Amino acid sequence: MIVIVSAVAVLVAMIAHAAGHLTANRLGRLVLLGGLAILPLVVSGAGVAVGVRESSQTQFCMGCHEMERYGQSLFVDNPNALAAVHYQKRLIDRDSTCFSCHTDYALFGDAKAKLNGLRHVWVHYFGTIPPEPRLYQPYPNYNCLHCHNDARGYLEAGPHRELQAELQSGARSCLSCHDLAHDLEGVKAQNFWLPERARP
Known part of the structure; x- marks a missing residue:
């Protein structure tokens, strides 16, 4: 779980850092929009994967x-x-x-x-x-x-x-x-x- 949170944080930081350059042209805006659309899917998929793994444990x-x-x-x-x-x-x-x-x-x-x-x-x-x-x-x-x-x-x-x-x-x-x-x-x-x- 920590790895997933860290990866999302790094991804968000990279997008924030590059946002100024990306918004300067049309292709950059499309890339930024695509990244923002994909991010929730990645986070949701990672959450489901963690949930499936945890719910497979005897302690659960x-x-x-x-x-x-x-x-x-x-x-x-x-x-x-x-x-x-x-x-x-x-x-x-x-x-x-x-x-x-x-x-x-x-x-x-x-x-x-x-x-x-x-x-x-x-x-x-x-x-x-x-x-x-x-x-x-x-x-x-x-x-x-x-x-x-x-x-x-x-x-x-x-x-x-x-x-x-x-x-x-x-x-x-x-x-x-x-x-x-x-x-x-x-x-x-x-x-x-x-x-x-x-x-x-």
Whole structure:
């Protein structure tokens, strides 16, 4: 963010410095007008880019109180809880844990994930927060297969070999077997792998 602000400040200073020379002829005025038209677009684009990056961070997702239990579930001591296993074994980047699993890896998946995120933000501020947040559509297998499809552990597991065609086509959901994404009962029981003071 500091880099963007600095770049805009330098650009504005250059335009201000050159404004006297640019206004002396018609081409200069057109260049100045074009620069003034482009500047808001550059600033807006940079702001959106920063917002997208920041909203992809795990800390952003945990900023809403209704998501607090889901954040705590990353630390539950349960080898069957998908979020906990992926987080604790560093199978995904900890700084973008939520986004890594909940983005759609298809074409325009990031944009779709951000639009769904805006729906969550809208409900958070202006709607009625449901007791249990739900996904807007069934969780697609390709979100899992994006990382696991060529992983040795996945390929060598007997059930995966037997069901490969069904898993690839989406006829059978990965969640039909791996059905515990977030262990909220473990959160309630305070069954954590690390005490809160020791968490990253």
